[in-house]
Each structure stands twice: as structure tokens, then as C-alpha cells.
Amino acid sequence: xxxxxxxxxGIDGSGKSTQARMLAKALQDAGxxxxxxxxxxxxxxxxxxxxxxxxxxxxxxxxxxxxLLFTAARRDHLERLIAPALSAGKIxxxxxxxxxxxxxxxxRSGDLRDMVDQLHDLVIGREPDLTFLIDMDPDMGLARAKxxxxxxxxxxxxxxxxxxxxxxxxxxxxxxxxDRFRVIDGARxxxxxxxxxxxIAGTVVNNSTSDA
Numbered sequence: 480x481x482x483x484x485x486x487x488x489g490i491d492g493s494g495k496s497t498q499a500r501m502l503a504k505a506l507q508d509a510g511x512x513x514x515x516x517x518x519x520x521x522x523x524x525x526x527x528x529x530x531x532x533x534x535x536x537x538x539x540x541x542x543x544x545x546x547l548l549f550t551a552a553r554r555d556h557l558e559r560l561i562a563p564a565l566s567a568g569k570i571x572x573x574x575x576x577x578x579x580x581x582x583x584x585x586x587r588s589g590d591l592r593d594m595v596d597q598l599h600d601l602v603i604g605r606e607p608d609l610t611f612l613i614d615m616d617p618d619m620g621l622a623r624a625k626x627x628x629x630x631x632x633x634x635x636x637x638x639x640x641x642x643x644x645x646x647x648x649x650x651x652x653x654x655x656x657x658d659r660f661r662v663i664d665g666a667r668x669x670x671x672x673x674x675x676x677x678x679i680a681g682t683v684v685n686n687s688t689s690d691a
Contacts, residue, residue, distance in 0.1 A: 482565030483687050485680060486576040488652075490645050492623030493615035494665045494672065499574045501673045502680055506570055509682065514564045516553065517574040522559040525552035542591055546584040550598050553577065557603060570684065576607055582648040598662035609683050611676055612653050613665040617642035 485502070487495040496517070503515040519529040532540065532548050540548070553576070566573050577599050585592040630681050653660035662681050665672055 482567060482568050483570045483600065483609070483684060484561070484574045484605070484607045485570065486578065486610045486673075487572070487574050487611055487613060488576070488578045488649060489613040489665065490615060490617055490620045490642050490649065492612040492620035494623075494669065495611070495613040496574045496670060498613055498663075498665075498672060498676050499572050501669075502676050503572050504570075505673070505677050506680070506684065509681075512567075512569040514569050514571045515559065515574075516560055516571065516580075518556060518576055518579065519549055520552070521556040521561070521573065523641075524555040524559075528552040528555075542584045546580065546591060546598065547593060549580050549584060550602055553580075554602050557605060561605075573607070577603060578610060578649070578652055581652060582645050586644065586648050607659060608687075609680065610656070610660045611679075612649050612660055612662045613672070614646070614650070614662050615665040617646050619666065620646075624668070653666070 487499040489495040499515060499517075502580070503513045506514045508648055518525070520526045528548050528551060532545055532552075561571050577595075580593060580599075581595050585595040618639055621639050650662070653662050663672060663675055
């Protein structure tokens with residue numbers, strides 16, 4: 480059967496990474512072949528770019544330069560991991576994909592959304608089959624993200640204003656692409672959120688299998 484491509488999106492600290500891991504495990508336990516990956520990253524070259532864009536001073540790169548770096552990482556990720564896995568009939572679950580670039584780089588500095596979409600169409604040309612938007616109050620999400628104490632906090636260091644802007648942008652995207660987006664309330668306990676995600680994903684996986 481053809482593979483299935485699932486992405487998780489949301490502001491920093493929304494819990495999307497946890498939900499991606501939990502869904503991957505649940506589907507694996509159900510007997511499916513699952514590849515869990517992330518962006519930026521997922522392939523050796525893309526992981527190198529990850530450290531460039533997620534660490535360091537907030538003003539290290541302009542939004543335009545970030546867009547080029549993220550697109551380069553995504554192309555390598557697509558070529559080396561995502562496309563081969565989908566061709567092999569596997570379920571690919573990614574923590575972030577092009578929607579994050581549409582929001583973070585497309586709206587952070589002026590309006591670069593047209594540039595983001597043009598580059599995506601030219602270089603990537605692939606959207607997920609299903610996208611989960613884990614929605615979260617931006618102030619709560621930022622507190623969670625900063626509480627992790629990691630080194631990849633460049634975007635968190637832009638402050639709460641950016642997180643509020645990003646949340647609004649993600650919700651706008653969900654309205655723009657209702658066929659593939661599912662908005663999930665991430666403020667609830669982890670297991671309740673995971674049950675909702677699995678219920679939706681399970682239906683899509685079963686339909687995909689029956690159509691194959």
C-alpha cells in the first residue's frame with residue numbers, strides 16, 4: 480500500500496513532540512511500520528542545519544536566510560528519509576513540516592508567505608496527508624518550553640509576542656486547509672490528548688489501508 484504522511488504542528492511547548500512519539504508507539508504496537516522523524520532534521524545533513532537555526536542569538540539569521548536554510552534541510556529530509564519510507568508503504572510521522580516554515584519564517588519578519596509557498600512548490604512539492612495542530616495558550620506553551628532548559632531555544636527567546644502571533648497563524652492555516660488539519664486542545668492531560676489523536680489517526684490509517 481502507499482504510505483501515509485502525518486505531521487504535528489504547534490507553538491513551542493504545545494506538547495506536539497510528545498504526542499508524535501505517543502502516536503508512533505501506538506501505531507507500532509498495532510502492527511504498523513512507522514518512521515518517527517522531526518524538522519529541522521531527520522537526515523544527517525538536515526540535523527547539521529538544525530543546530531544552525533535553533534541555537535544561538537535570536538538575531539543570528541534574518542527570516543529570509545532562515546527560510547533558505549529550512550528549505551534546504553527539508554529537501555534533504557524528503558529525499559533521504561520521507562520519500563523512501565512512503566514508497567515502502569510505511570507511516571511517516573514528523574514533528575513539524577512545511578507549515579512551521581509558513582508560520583515562523585512566513586510571518587515573523589514582514590510577509591514572506593508567498594516566498595515560502597513558491598519555494599515549497601519548487602523544491603518540496605509534498606504536503607502531509609494529515610496534520611495535527613496541538614493548540615495551546617501561548618503563555619503556557621512558552622513557560623513549558625523555557626522550563627525544559629535545553630539549548631535549542633532561539634525561537635523561544637523572541638518572547639511571548641512571537642508565540643501569540645504564531646498561534647494565530649497556525650489556527651489560520653487550519654482554517655485554510657480543513658481537509659488535512661485537525662485541531663486538538665493541548666491544554667488537557669497528555670493521555671486524553673493522545674486518545675483523541677489516536678482516534679483520528681486510526682480512522683485515517685484504516686481508510687488508507689482499505690483503499691490500498
